[in-house]
Amino acid sequence: MDKLLDGLLSPNFEEQSCQSRYQSSAYRKPSPHKQSSYLISRLRNYEALHKRCGPNSPLYHKSISQLKSGHSMGLMECNYLVWSPFNGLGNRMLTIASAFLYALLTNRVLLLHVTNDLDDLFCEPFPDSTWVLPSDFPIKDLEKLNLGSEQTYGNYLKNKRIIRTDVKVMAESLPAYVYLHLEHDYKHLDRLFFCDNDQQVLAKVNWLLIKSDMYFVPGLFFLSQFEDELGWMFPERETIFHHLSRYLFHPTxxxxxxxxxxxxxxxxxxxxxxxxxxxxxxxxxxxxxxxxxxxxxxxxxxxxxxxxxxxxxxxxxxxxxxxxxxxxxxxxxxxxxxxxxxxxxxxxxxxxxxxxxxxxxxxxxxxxxxxxxxxxxxxxxxxxxxxxxxxxxxxxxxxxxxxxxxxxxxxxxxxxxxxxxxxxxxxxxxxxxxxxxxxxxxxxxxxxxxxxxxxxxxxxxxxxxxxxxx
Ligand code: GDP
Missing domain, CATH: 3.40.50.11350 (Rossmann fold)
Structure with a gap:
């Protein structure tokens, strides 16, 4: 029995700190769906990125200074996607997996705003770092962001703070962060997240905040810029959540x-x-x-x-x-x-x-x-x-x-x-x-x-x- 699921899981953890990571595979038949070697290499690269840019690293502090400056900056080594919880646990796990895939595709570091109700549920999935957003993160009340917040992508478009067709826009003229409102009540302008043009603009924003209650992975397939990567990572498309959930979610x-x-x-x-x-x-x-x-x-x-x-x-x-x-x-x-x-x-x-x-x-x-x-x-x-x-x-x-x-x-x-x-x-x-x-x-x-x-x-x-x- 391969405890590390044929290389899906990193060997760089201590077994006692999270027994489920090593023992869970013994409770079920081995998966007939093998992950691609490309996915494994992308995961190992992501883990290295997360370690370099993760909370309390010098690069994280540099990015926090940029966030406080009030605008984005062109040449930052680390860009982030900050997830906040919404709705029940199932919704939350679906959105963590979707956000992680989006982070992989856009070379961002995924951090979770872990509220008290999420304490002691999941082990850390990335070695030598943490995915928990530090409590001194300068943007407070993340859970209060909603459809009407001025920082939503949709509202930035509506108020012409961001022009979606301006794909050559300089990062410095963009806000320090944008909130992606992908909850089930989202409207047309926020749904433009699933358009190529809009992704080119969003790529220049150093910090993206996200709140959703949906598995939005199928929507990423409509973005032509992600098509090749998605195909290489997941030649068997119906196994995306299967592999991502086995990689990310290990009960404490x-x-x-x-x-x-x-x-x-x-x-x-x-x-x-x-x-x-x-x-x-x-x-x-x-x-x-x-x-x-x-x-x-x-x-x-x-x-x-x-x-x-x-x-x-x-x-x-x-x-x-x-x-x-x-x-x-x-x-x-x-x-x-x-x-x-x-x-x-x-x-x-x-x-x-x-x-x-x-x-x-x-x-x-x-x-x-x-x-x-x-x-x-x-x-x-x-x-x-x-x-x-x-x-x-x-x-x-x-x-x-x-x-x-x-x-x-x-x-x-x-x-x-x-x-x-x-x-x-x-x-x-x-x-x-x-x-x-x-x-x-x-x-x-x-x-x-x-x-x-x-x-x-x-x-x-x-x-x-x-x-x-x-
Ligand atoms: P959904 O609402 O069915 O899409 O699933 P969610 O997991 O997002 O939200 C439902 C929540 O209700 C769960 O997370 C649990 O907190 C609770 N719940 C619903 N069904 C069950 C169940 O069968 N067992 C337990 N323990 N809790 C449940």
């Missing part, structure tokens, strides 16, 4: 303790492991009864779970084969219902099905660190399953499928509070969906359907307007 020892204790207690001995990730969203309501029936209909139709059968005799049991089903949800009702059903009845195949659920937190509490630790632990536990059923629209499920490298069966969203038919669809790829992509063709200067333009980008199974790589 505290979270790893939760993961391993649970895995050994409830999952390790089963012949087969299935994960069912259940998430209902306020904007698409559905009752617990109807959603439970939809989950079972999907599992039975797709032969993921055996149906229950009253008539089979005990002697027909299938050699004692066991399947364990890991249920994750904020509620316990789904788990209770399925567990009782398979406790009270025999299965048609004779298989023994057991159910477990690590937590039922009732409500989302992203502001609580211990709540986020449980969420992270459950994403990882789901990623150790052989088969996944996930809830449409949920970024929580995208994380599990991406780390696992699995194409899940996606529970489609209800319509008018009724279960859809079919209840679920197999995902075309393991990539997450970009929920609100732009719809502007920068070259043609008109609105188009970006789900129809590139060969390897399609609309998502669960979000009609969304796009994903496959």
């Amino acid at each position: 020892n505290s979270v790893w303790g939760m993961i391993t204790r649970y895995y050994i207690s409830y999952m390790a001995n089963a012949d087969e492991k299935m994960g069912i990730q259940i998430r209902t969203l306020p904007h698409i309501p559905i009752s617990i009864e109807i959603f439970s029936d939809q989950i079972l209909a999907c599992s039975w139709q797709e032969n993921l779970l055996p149906s229950i059968n009253q008539s089979i005799t005990q002697a027909e049991m299938n050699g004692g084969r066991t399947k364990t089903v890991l249920v994750t949800s904020l509620n316990s009702e789904y788990y209770e219902k399925m567990k009782s059903m398979y406790y009270e009845h025999r299965t048609s195949t004779g298989e023994i099905i057991s159910f477990s659920q690590p937590s039922h937190e009732v409500k989302q509490h992203t502001e609580k660190q211990s709540h986020n630790q449980k969420a992270l632990a459950e994403m990882f536990l789901l990623s150790y399953c052989d088969v996944l059923v996930t809830s449409g629209w949920s970024t929580f499920g995208y994380i599990a499928q991406g780390i696992a490298g699995l194409k899940p069966w996606i529970l489609l969203s209800p319509k008018d509070q009724k279960a859809p038919d079919p209840p679920c669809r197999r995902a075309m790829s393991m990539e997450p969906c970009f929920h609100s992509p732009p719809s502007y063709d920068c070259k043609a200067n008109k609105n188009v359907d970006l789900g129809q333009i590139l060969r390897h980008v399609r609309h998502c199974e669960d979000v009609e307007r969304g796009i994903k790589l496959f």
Whole structure:
């Protein structure tokens, strides 16, 4: 078993400081998707850049002086991308991965504004440095930046502080930093981020701040300047989040303790492991009864779970084969219902099905660190399953499928509070969906359907307007 995932992970760490980095691979089958050697060399170069420019290095201090000067400067050795959290943990992890890829493509150093609720979740991914933004960073209240802030790219364009067609602009005439507002409520001018011209201007700004709740990687494929690099780094396009998440996200020892204790207690001995990730969203309501029936209909139709059968005799049991089903949800009702059903009845195949659920937190509490630790632990536990059923629209499920490298069966969203038919669809790829992509063709200067333009980008199974790589 290669602990360092065939060179994806740097050997320059101390094992005890982050056990998950070395032990996680033992909990799942080796990934059939090998990363390119080009990606590995880009990662090693990035790590060297991060070490040179990272917090507390002389070059970082030089860049902080530039930031305080109020304008950009042409010849800085280090340029930065500062990420701030927004929305739930799944959203956050998708945007960290997207921001990291953008940093790789633009030779920037990625720093994270780690709020208290994100403490003790992830190990440092880059050796001999930190990705945590120092607390004395001169721009305060990063989380308050929003659509209306004057520093958004869109507002700078609107107020003519930046002229997007002026690709020859001198860096000195540009602001010291620009805030990229890529949240789902973003408007046309902020969406111009996905245009080549605009990227040429943004390349001259030394500090970019970013806040998003979306996996915006598919949008980077519409930028012709990144096309070759993306192709070399990821010849298999549907593996981008798979490789990036395995590279970036290593639960800290505290979270790893939760993961391993649970895995050994409830999952390790089963012949087969299935994960069912259940998430209902306020904007698409559905009752617990109807959603439970939809989950079972999907599992039975797709032969993921055996149906229950009253008539089979005990002697027909299938050699004692066991399947364990890991249920994750904020509620316990789904788990209770399925567990009782398979406790009270025999299965048609004779298989023994057991159910477990690590937590039922009732409500989302992203502001609580211990709540986020449980969420992270459950994403990882789901990623150790052989088969996944996930809830449409949920970024929580995208994380599990991406780390696992699995194409899940996606529970489609209800319509008018009724279960859809079919209840679920197999995902075309393991990539997450970009929920609100732009719809502007920068070259043609008109609105188009970006789900129809590139060969390897399609609309998502669960979000009609969304796009994903496959
Ligand atoms: P999304 O809202 O489904 O896209 O996923 P997010 O992860 O961005 O936000 C949902 C948040 O609610 C999670 O991060 C958790 O804090 C919480 N949550 C939702 N479902 C579960 C679950 O099954 N288990 C746990 N522990 N927390 C959950």
